[in-house]
Amino acid sequence: MAARNTKGKALALKMYDALSTEFPDSTCSLEIDCPENLAIRGILSAQCTDKRVNITARELFEKFPDMNAIAAQDPETIAAIIKPCGLTGSKTRSVMAFAKKMTGEWGGVVPNDTALLMEVPGIGRKIANLIVGEVYGTPAVVVDTHCKRVMKRVGITESTDPNKVEKDIMKVFPEDTWIRIGHLSVDLGRKYCTAQSPKCDACPLASFCAGRI
Numbered sequence: 001m002a003a004r005n006t007k008g009k010a011l012a013l014k015m016y017d018a019l020s021t022e023f024p025d026s027t028c029s030l031e032i033d034c035p036e037n038l039a040i041r042g043i044l045s046a047q048c049t050d051k052r053v054n055i056t057a058r059e060l061f062e063k064f065p066d067m068n069a070i071a072a073q074d075p076e077t078i079a080a081i082i083k084p085c086g087l088t089g090s091k092t093r094s095v096m097a098f099a100k101k102m103t104g105e106w107g108g109v110v111p112n113d114t115a116l117l118m119e120v121p122g123i124g125r126k127i128a129n130l131i132v133g134e135v136y137g138t139p140a141v142v143v144d145t146h147c148k149r150v151m152k153r154v155g156i157t158e159s160t161d162p163n164k165v166e167k168d169i170m171k172v173f174p175e176d177t178w179i180r181i182g183h184l185s186v187d188l189g190r191k192y193c194t195a196q197s198p199k200c201d202a203c204p205l206a207s208f209c210a211g212r213i
């Protein structure tokens with residue numbers, strides 16, 4: 001096990017260095033203005049592009065600039081605005097539930113606590129990790145569909161279960177890279193390691209990737 005971990009750590013280091021060189025400005029593609037708005041964007045991001053979420057969230061926050069204003073609306077009003085992001089019913093319930101937590105028991109402060117955040121329907125582990133990582137700098141790995149695919153192809157994990165992938169990443173990547181490795185994986189997944197036609201010949205990980213084709 002120790003030998004396997006050592007090998008994994010060496011691979012992780014090579015991967016991190018190569019990705020950091022390729023994508024020096026890698027960052028979260030959801031807009032971040034304040035913690036609560038990021039949480040709402042995270043809720044809206046399920047099965048939707050970050051670009052679409054950013055546009056729709058801007059419209060929402062222009063009309064209702066804080067959580068008090070959102071919590072005071074009828075769900076139908078919120079639903080009409082967030083509809084372009086899809087899954088309108090469940091996302092509306094989540095946005096309302098989050099706004100009510102913020103104006104109620106959380107006293108206006110987004111918790112730095114994944115378990116508490118996950119009490120809101122629609123906030124799963126991925127979004128909770130995104131919030132604590134981006135808002136508070138708490139080391140946390142965001143495993144989205146790109147990260148899952150890339151980590152398996154490269155050889156960091158053998159699993160496709162996001163919770164297991166997260167644990168495998170945490171075993172081999174240093175804690176201070178956890179937030180950034182998620183962003184770097186997304187950049188790689190979008191530019192080179194796409195789901196259908198990975199561009200292995202041009203990929204910065206090609207020289208050591210287990211899944212190169």
Ligand code: SF4
Binds near residue numbers: 198203204
């Ligand atoms: S070499 Fe190919 S499979 Fe490996 S990470 Fe790059 S694009 Fe993906």
